Amino acid sequence: MFRYLTHRIGTALLTVWITTIAVAMLIHIVPGDPVQIMYAQSQGTTPEQLEEIRTRLGLNEPIWVQYGMFVSRIVQGDFGQTIRGNQPVLDLLIGRLPNTLLLASVSLVIAALVGVVFGFFAAYKRGTAVDTGLMITALIGVSMPHFWLGLILLFVFAVNLAWLPVAGEDWRSLVLPAITLGVANAGIIARLTRSSMIDILNQDFVRTARAKGLHKGTILYRHVLMAGLIPVVTMLGLQFTYMLGGAIVVENVFAWNGIGRLAIQAIFQRDYPLIQGFILIFACLVVTVSLIMDLLYAVLDPRVRLS
Amino acid sequence: MSLQTASVTGGTSSETMLKLKQFMSNRGAVLGLVIVMTLIVVALFAPMIAPYDPQMMGAGRRLQPPSFAYPFGTDEFGRDLYSRVIYGSRLTLLIAAIAVGIALAVGLTIGLIGGYAGGWTERVVMRLVDVVFSFTETLIALAAVAILGPSLKNAMIAVGIATMPFYARICYSTVLVEKNKPYFEATVAAGAGHARILFLHLLPNILPTMVVVATLGVSTAILAAAGLSFLGLGAQPPSPEWGWMLSAGRDYFSRAPWMMIVPGVAIAITVLGFNLLGDGVREILDPRQTNRR
Numbered sequence: 001m002f003r004y005l006t007h008r009i010g011t012a013l014l015t016v017w018i019t020t021i022a023v024a025m026l027i028h029i030v031p032g033d034p035v036q037i038m039y040a041q042s043q044g045t046t047p048e049q050l051e052e053i054r055t056r057l058g059l060n061e062p063i064w065v066q067y068g069m070f071v072s073r074i075v076q077g078d079f080g081q082t083i084r085g086n087q088p089v090l091d092l093l094i095g096r097l098p099n100t101l102l103l104a105s106v107s108l109v110i111a112a113l114v115g116v117v118f119g120f121f122a123a124y125k126r127g128t129a130v131d132t133g134l135m136i137t138a139l140i141g142v143s144m145p146h147f148w149l150g151l152i153l154l155f156v157f158a159v160n161l162a163w164l165p166v167a168g169e170d171w172r173s174l175v176l177p178a179i180t181l182g183v184a185n186a187g188i189i190a191r192l193t194r195s196s197m198i199d200i201l202n203q204d205f206v207r208t209a210r211a212k213g214l215h216k217g218t219i220l221y222r223h224v225l226m227a228g229l230i231p232v233v234t235m236l237g238l239q240f241t242y243m244l245g246g247a248i249v250v251e252n253v254f255a256w257n258g259i260g261r262l263a264i265q266a267i268f269q270r271d272y273p274l275i276q277g278f279i280l281i282f283a284c285l286v287v288t289v290s291l292i293m294d295l296l297y298a299v300l301d302p303r304v305r306l307s
Numbered sequence: 308m309s310l311q312t313a314s315v316t317g318g319t320s321s322e323t324m325l326k327l328k329q330f331m332s333n334r335g336a337v338l339g340l341v342i343v344m345t346l347i348v349v350a351l352f353a354p355m356i357a358p359y360d361p362q363m364m365g366a367g368r369r370l371q372p373p374s375f376a377y378p379f380g381t382d383e384f385g386r387d388l389y390s391r392v393i394y395g396s397r398l399t400l401l402i403a404a405i406a407v408g409i410a411l412a413v414g415l416t417i418g419l420i421g422g423y424a425g426g427w428t429e430r431v432v433m434r435l436v437d438v439v440f441s442f443t444e445t446l447i448a449l450a451a452v453a454i455l456g457p458s459l460k461n462a463m464i465a466v467g468i469a470t471m472p473f474y475a476r477i478c479y480s481t482v483l484v485e486k487n488k489p490y491f492e493a494t495v496a497a498g499a500g501h502a503r504i505l506f507l508h509l510l511p512n513i514l515p516t517m518v519v520v521a522t523l524g525v526s527t528a529i530l531a532a533a534g535l536s537f538l539g540l541g542a543q544p545p546s547p548e549w550g551w552m553l554s555a556g557r558d559y560f561s562r563a564p565w566m567m568i569v570p571g572v573a574i575a576i577t578v579l580g581f582n583l584l585g586d587g588v589r590e591i592l593d594p595r596q597t598n599r600r
Contacts, residue, residue: 015438022450029454139335143579145530147537148553148571155560155567245443249534264538267453275453282446290441 004298012291019283023276024070028063030272035059037270038083074280080273082266089277093259097281099169100258103177103251104243110182111189111243112236118186119193119232120225126198135194141187146246150180150253167255177254181246185239192235197228237293241286326591336587342580350396357390361547366390370563380565382555388566391547392573398548399529399577402463406528407521409467410474415517417471418478422486423505433479440472448531452540459548462541466531470524477520481513522588526581533574549574 027034035053054060058069073080079089115138122134153176158166165173200206201224209219248260255261259278266274330336349356359366364384371381379388421432439447444466451465485491494508533550535541542548544555549570556566 011434011437014434015441018435018438019442026450026454031455139582140575140579143526143582144575145533145537145550145553145571145578147534148567148574151553151557151560151567152571155564159561241443245445248445248449249538252538263449264540267449267457267540275450279446279450279453283442286442286446 001298005295008291008294008298012287015287016284019280020071020074021067023280024067025063026276026279027059027272034270034272038272079277079280082274083271084269089273092262092274093277093281096257096259096262097285099256100244100247100251100260103174103181103256103258104240104247106174106178107181107185107243107247108236108240110178111185111239112232114183114186115189116193116229116232118190120197120228122190122194123197123201123228124220126194126201131194134190138187138190141183142191144184146180146184147249147253149184150177150250153180154254169257173254173256177250177256180253181243181250184246185242189232189235189239193228193232196231197224200224200228234297237290237297240289240293244282244286244289329591330587333587333590335583336590339580339583339585339587342576343584346396346400346577346580349393350400353393353397357387357393359387359390361386361391361394362545363387370559370566372563373565379569380563382552382563382566383559388552388569391552392549392569395547395549395552395570395573396577398459398542398546399533399574402459402466402532402548403525403529403581405463406466406470406532407524409464410470410524410528411517411521413467414471414474414476415478415513417475418480419482419505419509419513421475422479422482423501423509433475436472436475436479440476444469444527444531445534448535449540452535457540457543459536459542459546462532462535465535466528469531470527473524474517474520478513478517481516482509485509485512516592519588519592522581523585526578526585529574529578529581 030037035050035057058066061069077090079093081087082089082092118134118138122131122138125131125134154166157176158164164175167173206219206223209223247258248263250256251258251260252264259282263275263278263282265271266278364386366387367377367381367385369381369383369385371377371385373380377387377389379392382388382391417432417436421429421436424432447469448462448465451468452461455461455464491504491508494504499508532541533548533553536548536550537554539551539554542551544551552570553567553574556563556568556570559566
């Protein structure tokens with residue numbers, strides 16, 4: 001257990017470290033002169049001023065010095081200022097983060113509920129028309145671009161029927177983006193649940209339980225559902241990171257003020273400090289989520305706990 | 308079916324026949340194959356099928372609803388959407404081919420090196436792959452587009468890089484399996500050089516598996532690239548790329564809903580086709596799955 005813990009935390013730290021290198025180098029990989037690109041919009045910047053900005057950003061130092069400066073700034077919580085509006089990057093990102101986390105979490109709950117119910121019933125009715133129908137629905141869900149589903153929902157329920165607001169900050173504006181992201185990912189969970197449940201249904205202990213004359217409902221819910229959910233729960237951690245990735249697109253469909261919307265704006269405005277901050281924060285988020293999920297899994301599963 | 312057919316046939320060439328039969332008995336997989344083949348035919352013969360030039364403004368009046376003359380209606384410039392969707396299939400297939408091609412080429416090289424070299428090289432290379440894999444595809448693709456700048460070409464590269472770890476990991480584990488086979492030991496014992504082992508012995512044995520694996524990745528690549536174009540980070544106007552068309556259509560949703568519905572359906576059917584095909588292929592690769600029915 002201890003070895004697993006140190007190994008897992010070590011991997012997470014390594015990932016974050018590699019990310020800082022990649023993010024610090026980002027400004028050098030960009031084709032062309034980033035300073036010129038960033039400040040091209042502000043007319044009349046003289047070459048002397050550009051040179052001064054370059055010195056200020058440390059772009060004239062050797063690369064390893066720049067990396068050292070970058071890391072020491074990051075560690076102190078200084079992610080720099082945005083090009084547009086000169087706002088502190090970290091404050092901006094932290095301010096938007098709760099919205100993204102809220103969207104991803106609610107979507108995960110929706111995806112898990114819908115996916116497990118679909119998958120469970122498909123497995124229970126396996127080989128019948130119900131099974132086929134449910135699995136075709138799941139496959140269509142997996143194949144649909146979720147930004148498209150989002151737009152359709154937006155125009156039907158917010159624009160035409162006006163049941164929900166088109167954009168906003170309250171829970172009512174969360175409904176459609178969360179359904180979009182949830183339904184889009186429910187298909188994967190449904191398919192996994194089904195195959196896991198069918199595996200369990202074919203196992204000896206289920207036959208034994210049936211032979212003992214246990215009530216059908218008891219067998220299904222206590223034995224099959226509980227055992228069949230283990231791989232599904234394991235998968236949820238990975239799903240959550242997908243949700244965070246998917247949130248970037250969905251936020252832009254619904255004008256939901258999360259970090260994904262901010263990131264796309266930053267890319268369009270070539271606001272490199274903001275892009276760097278976004279990648280770093282998002283990477284840390286993904287690493288943290290998968291670390292927590294793995295540790296949680298290790299605590300729950302005796303095979304990992306005792307190894 | 309398997310037992311009887313297997314006893315009657317048997318042998319390596321009929322093993323292929325058996326797999327083919329298994330594939331053909333999967334209705335979903337056959338439907339997927341039909342969708343994909345149709346798409347390829349449509350893309351190849353686009354100029355013959357499309358009634359109008361996809362870029363011709365004023366082919367019809369603006370924002371016309373679907374009709375006999377314009378089966379999918381027209382857009383805000385009076386371009387025929389039916390022709391645009393048909394030409395868009397070329398872009399979709401091109402995106403799929405290039406993005407998957409990049410991912411496959413890079414993933415194959417990394418997996419091959421990692422699996423063959425062993426030791427420190429293996430650890431460093433595969434750990435790096437894990438790092439890239441641990442970020443979501445979306446983040447990697449966004450970072451790549453942020454660096455390269457928005458364009459269709461860069462979106463394809465971005466998606467290729469973002470999906471590469473999937474191929475690298477599978478290639479790596481395939482190499483590990485091959486390394487334990489007698490022919491490999493024989494080649495090493497015969498004193499073959501690294502290049503000879505890698506390119507003449509390992510690669511030909513791994514390539515078929517990897518090409519089959521690539522069919523599983525096509526739908527992911529198409530969806531990711533369409534997503535980038537939708538955000539404005541991929542294909543640029545006036546390209547008839549489906550993701551971009553969908554994005555352009557949202558401004559006209561109330562007046563011309565078909566502008567947004569048509570490209571979305573096109574993407575969904577294409578991805579569905581590749582998903583069905585991929586499921587069929589996966590079932591053959593992993594026989595354990597077939598017993599689950």
